Amino acid sequence: MKKTNKSSGVRLRLVLAPGIAFGPGKAEILKGVKETGSITSAGRRLGMSYKRAWLLVNIMNHDFNGPLVKASKGGQSGGGAILTPLGERVLDCYLKMLAKTEKAVGRDLKQLKKSISI
Amino acid sequence: MKKTNKSSGVRLRLVLAPGIAFGPGKAEILKGVKETGSITSAGRRLGMSYKRAWLLVNIMNHDFNGPLVKASKGGQSGGGAILTPLGERVLDCYLKMLAKTEKAVGRDLKQLKKSISI
Numbered sequence: 001m002k003k004t005n006k007s008s009g010v011r012l013r014l015v016l017a018p019g020i021a022f023g024p025g026k027a028e029i030l031k032g033v034k035e036t037g038s039i040t041s042a043g044r045r046l047g048m049s050y051k052r053a054w055l056l057v058n059i060m061n062h063d064f065n066g067p068l069v070k071a072s073k074g075g076q077s078g079g080g081a082i083l084t085p086l087g088e089r090v091l092d093c094y095l096k097m098l099a100k101t102e103k104a105v106g107r108d109l110k111q112l113k114k115s116i117s118i
Numbered sequence: 119m120k121k122t123n124k125s126s127g128v129r130l131r132l133v134l135a136p137g138i139a140f141g142p143g144k145a146e147i148l149k150g151v152k153e154t155g156s157i158t159s160a161g162r163r164l165g166m167s168y169k170r171a172w173l174l175v176n177i178m179n180h181d182f183n184g185p186l187v188k189a190s191k192g193g194q195s196g197g198g199a200i201l202t203p204l205g206e207r208v209l210d211c212y213l214k215m216l217a218k219t220e221k222a223v224g225r226d227l228k229q230l231k232k233s234i235s236i
Contacts, residue, residue, distance in 0.1 A: 005139050011131035012219070014227060016234045021123045065235040086233065093230050097223040101130070104222040105215040109132060112211050115204065116134045117183040 008113070010105060012098050020063045022094060029056050030083060030091040033069050037080045057081075064090065126231070128223060130216050138181045140212060147174050148201060148209040151187050155198045175199075182208065 013023035025046070032042025043053025061067040068087030072080050083091065131141035143164070150160025161171025179185040186205030190198050201209065 005133050005137050008133045008135050011133065011139075011141070012223075013129035013131065014230065015123050015126045015129065016227075016231050017126050017236055019123050020234055020236070021129075022230075023129070063235060064233050090230065090233060093226055097226045097230075100222040100226070101219045104218040105130075108211055108215045108218070109134075112132065112140075112208065112215075113134050115182050115208060116138055117181060118135055118138070 010098070010102050010109065012094075012101050014094070014097070016063075022060075022063075022090070026056055026060055027091060027094045027098075029053060030060075030068060030087055033057075033081050034083050034088075034091065037082065039069065039071065039081045042081075060087075128216070128220050128227065130212075130219050132212070132215070134181075140178075140181075140208070144174055144178055145209060145212045145216075147171060148178075148186060148205055151175075151199050152201050152206075152209065155200065157187065157189070157199045160199075 011024050013021055015021045028046050029039075029042050029048075032045050033039055036042050036045065039053050039057055040050050043050055046053070048056075057069045061069060064086060066086045067084055068090055069081050070084050070087075072082060129142050131139055133139045146164050147157075147160050147166075150163050151157055154160050154163065157171050157175055158168050161168055164171075166174075175187045179187060182204060184204045185202055186208055187199050188202050188205075190200065
């Protein structure tokens with residue numbers, strides 16, 4: 001079972017241009033960075049390897065017209081990471097779109113759930 | 119690049135229960151069966167192997183409380199396949215939900231597209 005299939009509900013994936021997509025995984029990484037201040041912690045929370053979390057961040061930073069996540073060096077506690085203003089805007093926009101989707105299709109989803117075999 | 123990332127727009131995935139999801143791929147298979155009368159042709163149209171198309175159909179037929187696709191044997195032209203009434207309902211419901219989603223988030227998507235680097 002895919003990790004993204006664990007809890008029932010709507011998953012929204014936005015294809016912004018051919019080959020450039022933003023969906024639940026990237027949104028969770030941004031949310032995780034915002035809440036934990038670290039790319040590694042954000043990835044760990046999602047059961048994702050350090051390498052994969054960084055890869056997703058690098059892809060996002062490359063796809064948008066500015067970085068969404070900025071790594072900060074140094075300090076006694078080692079490096080951390082924060083969302084840039086653009087990163088905050090992209091995450092906010094995605095979460096708003098997800099909420100609008102849930103509102104728009106919530107009733108249909110409830111109906112459709114009645115058609116499954118469990 | 120994933121096939122599903124070729125054209126820009128919204129992708130909607132519904133997790134109906136843990137491990138039971140219905141999204142663009144399954145919807146395209148149902149649409150293809152409806153339009154071509156054949157699981158193999160439906161898969162071919164999506165660049166999918168015969169085996170994968172049948173696998174998706176079998177998963178759907180198992181996940182819902184009745185088959186969505188019914189294979190029909192025989193005739194001079196060999197076997198074909200049709201959507202069952204439940205299959206028609208599930209496809210219609212998904213397509214309506216997709217249209218509602220596109221309407222609900224269309225403006226935001228247009229805005230977000232301005233933030234990418236191409």
